Amino acid sequence: MSTSFALPFQVPYSINPRFSKPVVYFSMEVAVDQALKTYSGGLGFLAGSHMKSAYELGQNLIGVSVLWKYGYYDQIRRTDNTMDVQFREKIYSFLQNTGIEFTIDVFRRPVRVRAYYLKPDTFQTVPLFFLTTDIDGNDQASRLISYRLYDNDVRLKIAQCMLLGLGGAKLVDALGFAPEVYHFNEAHALPAAFQLFQQVDSVEKLREKLVFTTHTPEEAGNEKHDINLLNDMGFFGEVPLPTVREISGIHDDVFNHSLVALRLSRIANGVSKLHGDVARQMWGRYEGICPIIHVTNAQNQQYWTDPAIEAARLAGDVEAIAQRKKELKATLFRVVADQVGKLFDPNVLTLVWARRFAAYKRPDLLTEDADRFARLLNQTKYPIQVIWAGKPYPMDAGAIEIFNRLYFLSHLFPNMAVLTGYELGLSKLLKDGADGWLNTPIVTREASGTSGMTAAMNGAVNISTNDGWIREFAKPGENCFLVPTADPELPYYARDAHDRDHLFTFLENEILPMYYERPADWQALVLRSMNDVNAFFGANRMAEEYYEHVYQ
Numbered sequence: 001m002s003t004s005f006a007l008p009f010q011v012p013y014s015i016n017p018r019f020s021k022p023v024v025y026f027s028m029e030v031a032v033d034q035a036l037k038t039y040s041g042g043l044g045f046l047a048g049s050h051m052k053s054a055y056e057l058g059q060n061l062i063g064v065s066v067l068w069k070y071g072y073y074d075q076i077r078r079t080d081n082t083m084d085v086q087f088r089e090k091i092y093s094f095l096q097n098t099g100i101e102f103t104i105d106v107f108r109r110p111v112r113v114r115a116y117y118l119k120p121d122t123f124q125t126v127p128l129f130f131l132t133t134d135i136d137g138n139d140q141a142s143r144l145i146s147y148r149l150y151d152n153d154v155r156l157k158i159a160q161c162m163l164l165g166l167g168g169a170k171l172v173d174a175l176g177f178a179p180e181v182y183h184f185n186e187a188h189a190l191p192a193a194f195q196l197f198q199q200v201d202s203v204e205k206l207r208e209k210l211v212f213t214t215h216t217p218e219e220a221g222n223e224k225h226d227i228n229l230l231n232d233m234g235f236f237g238e239v240p241l242p243t244v245r246e247i248s249g250i251h252d253d254v255f256n257h258s259l260v261a262l263r264l265s266r267i268a269n270g271v272s273k274l275h276g277d278v279a280r281q282m283w284g285r286y287e288g289i290c291p292i293i294h295v296t297n298a299q300n301q302q303y304w305t306d307p308a309i310e311a312a313r314l315a316g317d318v319e320a321i322a323q324r325k326k327e328l329k330a331t332l333f334r335v336v337a338d339q340v341g342k343l344f345d346p347n348v349l350t351l352v353w354a355r356r357f358a359a360y361k362r363p364d365l366l367t368e369d370a371d372r373f374a375r376l377l378n379q380t381k382y383p384i385q386v387i388w389a390g391k392p393y394p395m396d397a398g399a400i401e402i403f404n405r406l407y408f409l410s411h412l413f414p415n416m417a418v419l420t421g422y423e424l425g426l427s428k429l430l431k432d433g434a435d436g437w438l439n440t441p442i443v444t445r446e447a448s449g450t451s452g453m454t455a456a457m458n459g460a461v462n463i464s465t466n467d468g469w470i471r472e473f474a475k476p477g478e479n480c481f482l483v484p485t486a487d488p489e490l491p492y493y494a495r496d497a498h499d500r501d502h503l504f505t506f507l508e509n510e511i512l513p514m515y516y517e518r519p520a521d522w523q524a525l526v527l528r529s530m531n532d533v534n535a536f537f538g539a540n541r542m543a544e545e546y547y548e549h550v551y552q
Helices: 042-056 140-146 154-175 191-200 203-209 227-233 241-248 257-264 273-283 307-315 318-340 370-378 397-412 424-433 451-457 492-517 519-536 539-551
Strands: 023-027 061-066 074-077 083-086 096-106 109-118 128-132 181-185 210-213 224-226 254-256 267-270 292-294 349-354 384-389 416-419 436-439 461-465 480-483
Touching (some): 023 154, 042 061, 042 539, 140 154, 181 191, 254 257, 267 539, 384 424, 451 519, 492 519
Parallel strands (some): 181 210, 267 292
Antiparallel strands (some): 109 128
């Protein structure tokens, strides 16, 4: 073991006494910098902001994740410009080999695991540890475990959870960190609970240490696997199956990961006020679950906010905000020109839809009324530019088809662009450069969402359906434009038509006229939006709430 990791490991900065309780945070993905591609989307963005704010606050917290050899994937285009998925090896010279290696048993065969370290001052985060099986001594099947984030092979996905959970728990022991709280960001790290149970030998003592954050607002979206397959693979470590059934309350063969996490934790939280309500309703019919509260997601202001636009906000200088916004748009538009050969104008109102491509987020909602969409983009009284970006899950053919359809539709409009490579870097440029941030999920399907927060921090106005975090932010007409919630009994096509019609009406009758004819009103709305989002949706508030309401 390297001398820099002599036992016991201590967080290498001054700890704020308010946050002295030692905590280990498990997340399958974490997004802390464009240079470190160990994330897919919102879950990683959230984890990355949490790790940055915990560092700023001096919290006694370390993070554990996985070092994905190929990341999620690189989003590229084929010769005909359809989207393609590229898996390319990533090499990071700034990660430190800890010298810590150990084995976990997968299908009762030993798999070697190595831990790498990201020092806090590299990207201004708490200490982060990344696990890999891509090391000498492992066969190819074992190396594959840490190749692709969210692999579509069922056994590999289970093995990835074992790497994070069993491997993460063993790493914590090897470090001698002795956390009082094990925080599971989603249920991927659940095997750590069984590793810990072997040490404390009591469900009550186990619950004292575990807390759980759920991000999935539909039961069907939570991971379920055959309990016998999990047992055969060694998911439960050395805990025998009868004992697993006894402590988990799973007596059939369907092992629901989130349900078991709720039963083995002391407390759990949803990630917005609405999601907390949805989670309590969704899981409340099950016996033995822990209390479910909510801690609304947030994003790290220091990382995401442009310093000049933040200085203008603090000064209340709307003219300086507007001028800086044009400069930021010009920077974004150089990327637009490079990727798709279109020259956008910084003086033109620019809308952005950018996040993970998934059907429930409805990226193509506006374009489903082809005639009205064409009229909006072709009219010249109030010019408009629209940009899309985002990564579909690499095996989601439907979402990839939507992405391609939008790209080919953009050929008809010089003021429409679809960009590839939506990662932290492009995300920052889009939020800097957007005037309006489109958010169109089916209501109650988005647990929180966070992209609109960082867009608002940089002077973009949210134009959104009434879901997730936006319910705690929105003052319709004062700091955003909010689509009234459709009747949930409507069939999907009528609900989509309702939401689409309101979005078009906002754009045609309120947003565009205000932007061009009443710029003072627009600038006042932008300033209110920026002030309101900074008042509550910064990740320092979120990191404090975890210590105050979840860890304590």
